[in-house]
Amino acid sequence: MCVTILSTCRADQDLLSPLATTPYPNQLKLTAVGAPWHHGDSYTWLDYTAPQGVEFQLERTKLSPDRPARYGLNVTYPVLIDIGSIPAVTVGMRDVLGTGIDHMALYAAVGKAAPLSEAQSKWIRSLTLTAGVGTGNIEGLFISVRLRLTSGLQLFGEEYRYRPDIGFEFPIERQVSAKVASLNGRLFFGAEIRILNN
Numbered sequence: 001m002c003v004t005i006l007s008t009c010r011a012d013q014d015l016l017s018p019l020a021t022t023p024y025p026n027q028l029k030l031t032a033v034g035a036p037w038h039h040g041d042s043y044t045w046l047d048y049t050a051p052q053g054v055e056f057q058l059e060r061t062k063l064s065p066d067r068p069a070r071y072g073l074n075v076t077y078p079v080l081i082d083i084g085s086i087p088a089v090t091v092g093m094r095d096v097l098g099t100g101i102d103h104m105a106l107y108a109a110v111g112k113a114a115p116l117s118e119a120q121s122k123w124i125r126s127l128t129l130t131a132g133v134g135t136g137n138i139e140g141l142f143i144s145v146r147l148r149l150t151s152g153l154q155l156f157g158e159e160y161r162y163r164p165d166i167g168f169e170f171p172i173e174r175q176v177s178a179k180v181a182s183l184n185g186r187l188f189f190g191a192e193i194r195i196l197n198n
Contacts, residue, residue: 015167015181016043017142017160020088020111020130022055022078023047026196033179033190039065041186053078055092061101072100087112094138107134109142125150137161156181 013019023029027049034042044060055076062069072095082088088111094102109132116124125148133141144158154169167181167188175194180187 014144014146014156015158015165016183017144017158018092018107018109018132020090020109022053022076022090023049025049025051025053028196029192029194031192033181033188035186035188038186059100070100072102073097082111082113102137105134105136105138107132107138123150
Protein backbone atom coordinates (compact mmCIF):
# COMPACT_ATOMS: atom_id res chain seq x y z
CA MET A 1 0.00 0.00 0.00
CA CYS A 2 2.81 2.47 -0.94
CA VAL A 3 1.80 6.24 -1.50
CA THR A 4 3.39 9.53 -2.46
CA ILE A 5 2.73 13.12 -1.42
CA LEU A 6 4.93 15.17 -3.73
CA SER A 7 4.15 15.83 -7.36
CA THR A 8 7.71 14.93 -8.28
CA CYS A 9 7.58 11.52 -6.59
CA ARG A 10 6.21 8.21 -7.73
CA ALA A 11 5.31 4.94 -6.06
CA ASP A 12 5.54 1.32 -7.12
CA GLN A 13 2.01 0.44 -5.96
CA ASP A 14 -1.28 2.24 -5.48
CA LEU A 15 -2.94 0.20 -2.78
CA LEU A 16 -1.81 -3.42 -3.03
CA SER A 17 -1.41 -3.93 -6.78
CA PRO A 18 1.90 -3.13 -8.54
CA LEU A 19 2.29 0.05 -10.55
CA ALA A 20 4.22 0.52 -13.77
CA THR A 21 6.58 3.05 -12.17
CA THR A 22 9.15 3.03 -9.41
CA PRO A 23 10.21 5.95 -7.20
CA TYR A 24 13.06 8.15 -8.33
CA PRO A 25 16.55 6.89 -7.36
CA ASN A 26 17.90 7.30 -3.83
CA GLN A 27 14.54 7.46 -2.09
CA LEU A 28 13.68 5.77 1.19
CA LYS A 29 10.18 5.70 2.66
CA LEU A 30 8.24 3.91 5.37
CA THR A 31 4.52 3.19 5.00
CA ALA A 32 2.29 1.51 7.58
CA VAL A 33 -1.47 0.91 7.65
CA GLY A 34 -3.53 -0.98 10.18
CA ALA A 35 -7.04 -1.97 11.20
CA PRO A 36 -6.96 -2.23 15.03
CA TRP A 37 -10.55 -3.46 15.29
CA HIS A 38 -9.73 -6.38 12.94
CA HIS A 39 -7.39 -8.22 15.34
CA GLY A 40 -4.62 -5.71 14.63
CA ASP A 41 -4.37 -6.54 10.92
CA SER A 42 -1.61 -4.47 9.36
CA TYR A 43 0.70 -3.92 6.41
CA THR A 44 4.11 -2.24 6.64
CA TRP A 45 6.48 -1.43 3.76
CA LEU A 46 10.01 -0.06 3.77
CA ASP A 47 11.05 0.97 0.25
CA TYR A 48 14.46 1.93 -1.11
CA THR A 49 15.20 2.80 -4.73
CA ALA A 50 18.79 2.26 -5.84
CA PRO A 51 20.62 4.74 -8.10
CA GLN A 52 19.96 2.40 -11.05
CA GLY A 53 16.19 2.73 -10.49
CA VAL A 54 15.67 -0.77 -9.08
CA GLU A 55 13.36 -0.74 -6.07
CA PHE A 56 13.75 -3.02 -3.05
CA GLN A 57 10.81 -3.31 -0.68
CA LEU A 58 10.66 -5.06 2.68
CA GLU A 59 7.08 -6.02 3.51
CA ARG A 60 5.51 -7.09 6.80
CA THR A 61 1.99 -8.52 6.70
CA LYS A 62 -0.13 -9.44 9.71
CA LEU A 63 -3.63 -10.56 8.71
CA SER A 64 -4.66 -13.19 11.24
CA PRO A 65 -4.71 -13.12 15.05
CA ASP A 66 -3.60 -16.73 15.35
CA ARG A 67 -0.73 -16.61 12.84
CA PRO A 68 2.62 -14.82 13.06
CA ALA A 69 3.45 -11.85 10.85
CA ARG A 70 5.00 -12.71 7.48
CA TYR A 71 8.02 -10.87 6.04
CA GLY A 72 8.91 -10.65 2.36
CA LEU A 73 11.33 -8.94 -0.02
CA ASN A 74 9.89 -7.46 -3.21
CA VAL A 75 12.01 -6.28 -6.15
CA THR A 76 10.85 -4.05 -9.02
CA TYR A 77 12.79 -3.22 -12.19
CA PRO A 78 11.74 -0.30 -14.44
CA VAL A 79 11.86 -1.27 -18.12
CA LEU A 80 10.39 1.90 -19.68
CA ILE A 81 9.28 5.29 -18.34
CA ASP A 82 6.07 7.08 -19.30
CA ILE A 83 7.18 9.64 -21.88
CA GLY A 84 5.40 10.83 -25.01
CA SER A 85 3.44 7.96 -26.52
CA ILE A 86 5.53 5.35 -24.69
CA PRO A 87 3.90 3.86 -21.56
CA ALA A 88 5.73 3.00 -18.38
CA VAL A 89 6.59 -0.68 -17.94
CA THR A 90 7.93 -2.52 -14.90
CA VAL A 91 8.64 -6.15 -14.13
CA GLY A 92 9.11 -7.53 -10.67
CA MET A 93 8.90 -10.33 -8.18
CA ARG A 94 6.96 -10.28 -4.94
CA ASP A 95 8.41 -12.23 -2.01
CA VAL A 96 11.75 -13.09 -3.64
CA LEU A 97 12.88 -15.24 -0.70
CA GLY A 98 9.58 -17.11 -0.33
CA THR A 99 9.13 -16.04 3.31
CA GLY A 100 6.10 -13.76 2.87
CA ILE A 101 2.61 -14.22 1.49
CA ASP A 102 3.25 -13.98 -2.28
CA HIS A 103 5.74 -16.86 -2.65
CA MET A 104 7.95 -15.59 -5.50
CA ALA A 105 5.09 -14.27 -7.67
CA LEU A 106 6.23 -12.63 -10.91
CA TYR A 107 4.41 -9.72 -12.55
CA ALA A 108 4.56 -7.17 -15.35
CA ALA A 109 2.71 -3.85 -15.32
CA VAL A 110 2.02 -1.22 -17.98
CA GLY A 111 0.85 2.29 -17.11
CA LYS A 112 0.10 5.60 -18.78
CA ALA A 113 -0.87 9.06 -17.58
CA ALA A 114 -4.03 10.28 -19.30
CA PRO A 115 -3.74 13.57 -21.22
CA LEU A 116 -5.50 16.47 -19.52
CA SER A 117 -7.06 19.58 -21.02
CA GLU A 118 -6.14 23.03 -19.76
CA ALA A 119 -9.44 23.24 -17.88
CA GLN A 120 -8.91 19.82 -16.27
CA SER A 121 -5.36 20.75 -15.26
CA LYS A 122 -6.71 23.46 -12.97
CA TRP A 123 -8.13 20.75 -10.70
CA ILE A 124 -6.30 17.56 -11.66
CA ARG A 125 -2.54 17.14 -11.47
CA SER A 126 -2.49 13.65 -12.96
CA LEU A 127 -4.67 10.67 -13.82
CA THR A 128 -2.80 7.40 -14.26
CA LEU A 129 -4.13 4.04 -15.41
CA THR A 130 -2.25 0.78 -14.85
CA ALA A 131 -2.89 -2.78 -15.99
CA GLY A 132 -0.82 -5.89 -15.47
CA VAL A 133 -0.65 -9.60 -15.03
CA GLY A 134 0.98 -11.76 -12.38
CA THR A 135 1.64 -15.35 -11.46
CA GLY A 136 1.09 -17.35 -8.28
CA ASN A 137 -0.60 -15.44 -5.47
CA ILE A 138 -0.98 -12.31 -7.59
CA GLU A 139 -3.54 -14.35 -9.55
CA GLY A 140 -3.80 -13.11 -13.11
CA LEU A 141 -4.94 -9.68 -14.26
CA PHE A 142 -5.00 -6.50 -12.18
CA ILE A 143 -5.95 -2.91 -12.96
CA SER A 144 -5.72 0.35 -11.03
CA VAL A 145 -6.39 4.07 -11.35
CA ARG A 146 -4.75 6.93 -9.44
CA LEU A 147 -6.17 10.46 -9.45
CA ARG A 148 -4.02 13.25 -7.99
CA LEU A 149 -5.71 16.63 -7.49
CA THR A 150 -3.91 19.96 -7.44
CA SER A 151 -4.91 20.28 -3.76
CA GLY A 152 -2.61 17.33 -2.96
CA LEU A 153 -5.43 14.86 -2.31
CA GLN A 154 -5.02 11.53 -4.10
CA LEU A 155 -7.75 8.98 -4.86
CA PHE A 156 -7.08 5.31 -5.67
CA GLY A 157 -9.03 2.38 -6.98
CA GLU A 158 -7.97 -1.10 -8.03
CA GLU A 159 -9.14 -4.58 -8.91
CA TYR A 160 -6.50 -6.92 -7.51
CA ARG A 161 -6.70 -10.64 -6.76
CA TYR A 162 -10.30 -10.39 -8.01
CA ARG A 163 -11.18 -7.95 -5.22
CA PRO A 164 -11.87 -4.20 -5.44
CA ASP A 165 -9.94 -1.81 -3.18
CA ILE A 166 -10.39 1.95 -2.80
CA GLY A 167 -8.64 4.64 -0.81
CA PHE A 168 -7.45 8.21 -0.53
CA GLU A 169 -4.35 9.99 0.70
CA PHE A 170 -3.73 13.54 1.82
CA PRO A 171 -0.54 15.41 2.73
CA ILE A 172 0.06 16.44 6.33
CA GLU A 173 3.39 18.11 5.72
CA ARG A 174 6.13 17.92 3.12
CA GLN A 175 7.48 14.49 4.09
CA VAL A 176 4.41 12.96 5.73
CA SER A 177 1.05 11.88 4.37
CA ALA A 178 -1.99 10.09 5.79
CA LYS A 179 -4.02 7.39 4.09
CA VAL A 180 -7.41 5.71 4.48
CA ALA A 181 -8.18 2.61 2.41
CA SER A 182 -10.60 -0.26 2.15
CA LEU A 183 -8.46 -3.36 1.51
CA ASN A 184 -10.18 -6.69 0.96
CA GLY A 185 -13.32 -5.26 2.56
CA ARG A 186 -11.57 -3.97 5.70
CA LEU A 187 -10.96 -0.32 6.57
CA PHE A 188 -7.30 0.59 7.19
CA PHE A 189 -5.75 3.83 8.44
CA GLY A 190 -2.09 4.69 8.09
CA ALA A 191 0.68 7.07 7.18
CA GLU A 192 3.82 7.37 5.12
CA ILE A 193 7.06 9.01 6.17
CA ARG A 194 9.61 9.85 3.52
CA ILE A 195 12.95 9.35 5.26
CA LEU A 196 15.18 10.11 2.28
CA ASN A 197 13.82 12.12 -0.64
CA ASN A 198 16.26 12.88 -3.45
